[in-house]
Amino acid sequence: MTSLYYALMIALALGAYFLVRSRAAALAGGQTLHSRPNYHGLLAAAQVIIPMILIHFVGSVLSARFVEYQSLVAMDPALLTDELRRGAAFREIREFASGRGAANATQALQAGAAMYAYLAALTNWAVLGLGLAVGIAMSLFSLRSISGEFRARNRFEHVVRYLLMACATVAVITTIGIVFSVLFETFRFFQKVSPVDFLFGTHWSPQTAIRADQVGSSGSFGMVPLLVGTLLISSIAIFVAGPIGLFAAIYMAEYASPKFRAWAKPILEILAGIPTVVLGFFAALTVAPLIREVGTSLGLSVASESALAAGLVMGIMIVPFVSSLSDDVITAVPQSLRDGSYGMGATRSETIKKVVLPAALPGIVSAFMLAISRAVGETMIVVMAAGLAANLSFNPLDAVTTFTVQIKTILVGDQEFDSAKTLAAFALGFVLFFFTLTLNVIALAIVRKYREQYD
């Protein structure tokens, strides 16, 4: 149905474009037009396409709600208030209506499915009819409005301008979407679990039992072990990436010959471009066993999913991030500062340590913060190489878990949408989003504040 709708829309738009353009061109023989015939055509096409897309979008969202509501009413009005069964029941209705359902369907299900099939077809045709009618009406309107003085170009450019603005707004809408979808579910989570328990509890086991009378039916949602795990792995990562990234940046910016740079830069770019799932595979299958082996031979007990393995590989993942950002800020330090230092007889390394790095410090600090935020939000490496058990431990050889691992574990697979467990994932997502956003805002603010000091 959707493809039919859009095929008709494109056909109508093309028709309007060519018809209007040729009419305008014919008119141009007799009098001078304000706008070239092409613009008349483009405006006509836009006047068909935009309303039709809007109608389809609004129409399908509204009709989907309407159809769901009505078919559930036809099946069993009690379902409407039962959030848990509602989704499952509607899925069943759709399955049955599409002919894939079970043969032994209940009477109520059959009634619901019949209603669904009837209303779905009806609303689809209604949307199609409405869209078509508006499209044709707009084409006729465009045809009638052709005249010498008609400012088709200005109008069309006006439309384009608004379209471009809409494109730019998508980024804002995305942010709002993220904030709302996460915030809304988090709010619902806090209705079930108190924020104090969530923020300061030291026990995390989101498994809620199926029956209320089972042991551990409540589940506990203290995020402190996850926070500690996340920070542990991120600090290992930054301890690896900080020195390596910074030294690499200093070498590339201050010492390396152009020839060496031409070799080394692409290698760092390759490292930056390796998908994290690949690094996770490497961490889990090569680095972790290696660390375990070395640890065991030293007489240490190393968990097979140690924080160290995940942290090390994650550190190497953010090396190119630290080094390219630091490289930029080091290169941006004016040459005159260096020349002044050399003039005083300082060696290169003294100049770097005493002059260049202090001058570049705000930029480097912000690079480190961005790198930490990247490490905190990284998912695949920890999912594959770090553990699931929420141990409250600061020992890098233990298995710890992180925010991202828990979000992934909770949300992959079948979920009942209203349980505290599922909502907890969104609450964790909110904490993660808030944490990384804060780091970013601070990092950008630091750069902004100190940027013009040497210009």
Place this chain on the structure above:
Amino acid sequence: MTDTSMTPPAPGIRTFDYGSDEAQARVKRRYQTEARFKLYGLLAVLFAGAFVFILLADIVRKGMPAFFEHRVVLTLDLDASLIDPTGRREIDALRNGDYNKIVMDAWRANFPEVTQRAERRRLEALVSSGAADDLRAAVIRDPALIGQKIRFPILLSDDADLHFKGLSSRISSAPGTGALDVKINGREVELSGSGQPFAAILADVKAGLMQDAERIGAELARLPASQQGGNNAALDARRIELAQRVAELRRRAGDVGSAETIDFSSMPSRIVRAEGASIRLQEIGASSAKGFLLVAPQREISRIDSWTVATFATPESNRKASDADIAWLETLNGRGAIEKAFSTRFFTSGDSREPELAGIRGALIGSALTLLVTLMVCLPLGVGAAVYLEEFAPKNRFTDILEVNINNLAAVPSIVFGLLGLAMFLNFFGLPRSAPLVGGLVLALLVLPTIIIASRAALKAVPPSIKEAALGVGASHQQAIFHHVLPLAMPGIMTGTIIGMAHALGETAPLLMIGMVAFIVDIPQAITDPGTVLPVQIYLWSDLPEVAFQAKTAGAILVLLGFLFVMNGAAILLRRRFERRW
């Protein structure tokens, strides 16, 4: 100037003798610090380079086996009564033929001595369950084959495949000394010879026992000490048990010349091969040995002059392929029936629970569909947003918010976009789960900031004179931009887009959230079909316990890296080729 240099130094100003030893030493120290500092920098870069190299080498080493498969070429009797009893050659009838029986009959015919049920099942398990499907496809392609005897490659199972790829056990082979008398009683075999033909093997077995004793001894030494007053019963029992085992092993190892019985759960297996037969040694003495006939000889034998003994380093219970499996496979290999071939199956079939049948086609198509959606959505949106922000946006509060927002969006963790997709696209708009459509939309939002930033940089790089010239000859603002500035910025925009797409291709986490992790055998045909993508397939396979999937995972990673390499290479080429410096 001259005056100041002439006057003696004022009191309070220190003078230095730069030629003094002390000063020279200081200069030397400073230069050493300098050299050290430079070395640290170089080491940091080299470390990153070395990591990339080790990573790629490790994955290539692990992944290469995935591109090859082993098959056994058998002569199949395509009996018409089994395939097409009606004789009408209808496709439906051909589809239902009993191809499995044809394959299995031909396979079992290699080892007629295998009659016992459990053993027969092991033998049959060496052939892939997909072998019959290959035969079916070949027959349907060419029904004229029915009734003929054809040579046909039969796919081996993953365990057999791993054996030939050298991933199951290290096998060392040595020639035996002296002639042996052979007594075969059913499957029991007695081997004996003059001049102690098994002395070397027995010594080897005893050396192995000694090693085991040392290993257990080390374990014993690592046990924690008993605590005063604590409950040490379990610990003490364990200590006594280990000590007894060490003593027993040492006694056996030290008793030179006494016969040994092989314990297949902890000791390497030894197989005597001669005349096409394989005999697993169970009791080894210096001059005689008892064994089990794994593969029967080609003809009746009572005496063998030349023989070899193969040692399987890994004990039988620690590997997937049993001694019998290996003996069968090696026998066939000796007959030249095993062939190694490039595995086109890896690229042409979808996911499967059987490692030897699993391929990446479904994931590749899923990735292509997902990226198509991403491109269709984020290219117009990204370019539109960039053009607006760079050329039309008034400088006001709203535009400021937009800019900050885009920069921050670029740093939001990808998994949060997955949450957005789950809450918005799946639960609110009710789009289908696991579909490339939703995956594409989520990835489009994820890479949108990248494309906007790259496009803005490209637009900014076009000199204003171009636009001014267009405006000067009477073009409208939009005409100047869309007819002149944008085409000149296009190479830069394309470069940014390709890099964004490469990023999207490697992204995994948000797609896990929207259910693209399901086990899907069917290859998606449309953007609303359930599907998966290459990185998610890698993640799924990496989680599976079968060893063979490890190679598949690394193979899929190689394909993914190959695509990324091509995309990034294209971006670099595009930049070199078309980007103009003004």
